[in-house]
Amino acid sequence: MSPILLATILAIFTTMALALWRALKGPTVYDTIVAVNAFGTKTVLLIALITLFTGNHDLIDVALVYALINFIAVIAVLKLIDRHDLAAAEDLADD
Amino acid sequence: MRYFIALATVLALLWLGLSGVYKPLILILGAASVALVVWITERMEVLGAEHDPGTLSWRLPVYWTWLIGEIILANLMVARAVINPKRIKPSVIKVPATTRTRVGLVTYGNSITLTPGTITTELTDGSGEIQAHALLDEAVDGLRNGDMLKRVQWLEGPNQ
Amino acid sequence: MIDIVIHVLSAGLLLTGAAFALVGGVGLVRFPDLYTRLHAGGITDTIAPLLIIAGLILQAGVSILTIKLLLILLFLLFTTPTASHATVRAAIAAGIKPQGSEDPTKERASSNT
Numbered sequence A: 001m002s003p004i005l006l007a008t009i010l011a012i013f014t015t016m017a018l019a020l021w022r023a024l025k026g027p028t029v030y031d032t033i034v035a036v037n038a039f040g041t042k043t044v045l046l047i048a049l050i051t052l053f054t055g056n057h058d059l060i061d062v063a064l065v066y067a068l069i070n071f072i073a074v075i076a077v078l079k080l081i082d083r084h085d086l087a088a089a090e091d092l093a094d095d
Numbered sequence B: 001m002r003y004f005i006a007l008a009t010v011l012a013l014l015w016l017g018l019s020g021v022y023k024p025l026i027l028i029l030g031a032a033s034v035a036l037v038v039w040i041t042e043r044m045e046v047l048g049a050e051h052d053p054g055t056l057s058w059r060l061p062v063y064w065t066w067l068i069g070e071i072i073l074a075n076l077m078v079a080r081a082v083i084n085p086k087r088i089k090p091s092v093i094k095v096p097a098t099t100r101t102r103v104g105l106v107t108y109g110n111s112i113t114l115t116p117g118t119i120t121t122e123l124t125d126g127s128g129e130i131q132a133h134a135l136l137d138e139a140v141d142g143l144r145n146g147d148m149l150k151r152v153q154w155l156e157g158p159n160q
Numbered sequence C: 001m002i003d004i005v006i007h008v009l010s011a012g013l014l015l016t017g018a019a020f021a022l023v024g025g026v027g028l029v030r031f032p033d034l035y036t037r038l039h040a041g042g043i044t045d046t047i048a049p050l051l052i053i054a055g056l057i058l059q060a061g062v063s064i065l066t067i068k069l070l071l072i073l074l075f076l077l078f079t080t081p082t083a084s085h086a087t088v089r090a091a092i093a094a095g096i097k098p099q100g101s102e103d104p105t106k107e108r109a110s111s112n113t
Helices: A001-025 A029-054 A057-083 B004-017 B024-044 B059-083 B102-114 B137-144 B147-156 C001-031 C034-060 C064-093 C104-112
Strands: B091-096 B119-123 B131-134
Touching: A001 A029, A001 C001, A001 C034, A029 B102, A029 C001, A029 C034, A029 C064, A057 B119, A057 C064, B004 B024, B004 C064, B024 C034, B059 B102, B059 B137, B059 B147, B059 C001, B059 C034, B091 B137, B102 B119, B102 B147, B102 C064, B119 B137, B119 C034, B119 C064, B131 B137, B137 B147, C001 C034, C034 C064
Parallel strands: none
Antiparallel strands: B091 B131, B119 B131
């Protein structure tokens, strides 16, 4: 089975490279965020694939935590760009 | 009280599923962490307002199965557009969103975003409308025929 | 016999998922503006995890690993639409106009006739 897993891992790496290209190219900061979000999802899948590839089953917890952190990171970065302040309150920003 | 029992049960099951080590000390630590989370949730006063466990009915798995089918079909559509980018025709449309509950509205908005080809761009409580960005004409038609809205309304269940 | 069937099925799911991920990545590079790129990102965020994790679950068998893989899939399917929606909201608030946003009703009328 491992040749199949290896092929999948290589395809995921290629996708990550494409996403990284878009993240570096821009042109707006939101394009970068879309690309980084896709990159993060691919990272989770990559860790899950490596877990079965190496047979070290404890690694799956890393993927589980990364799936949650990736979401929070995207939301935090969006808020930082929008408000220039992570502690900004919701109703203040609409003015 | 019903909410607390439901939350504690879900958390306990989650902990048991994630742990894999069932020794007395570890189990006590698990029970303590469940109690801590329930206590924090009670202090935050978020429980019961939106997290209604009553919406978790047998209808949910049926809806998810249908949604996964939709996701696969929509993905094939968008994948064809990637291979031939001349096909894409972006547009912004408004579709009716008359759901009974706020959870239903959010479920509808999230389901629209989850199927590639359509993304919810605006969702306001009480307006009865959702603004969405669509990539292809087929996606516009799929959204306009209101099939997904009917499923979400069915998911919400009959009026209590 | 059943082993071979499961292996072939799992390989099929994994490779199809990998192919969809690649298509999504190419879409991220090829599509013309931000909002269309979000749709391409949607491919890599929905069907690629679905197929790849389904393939991995078939290999893992019934164990605690399966529960964790299912939880990862659940988290991804719940969080990615929220992240996409937040990105769209932020981009609109920043004044980036989507293509084809002029008058959607006029467009529909012309396509009907």
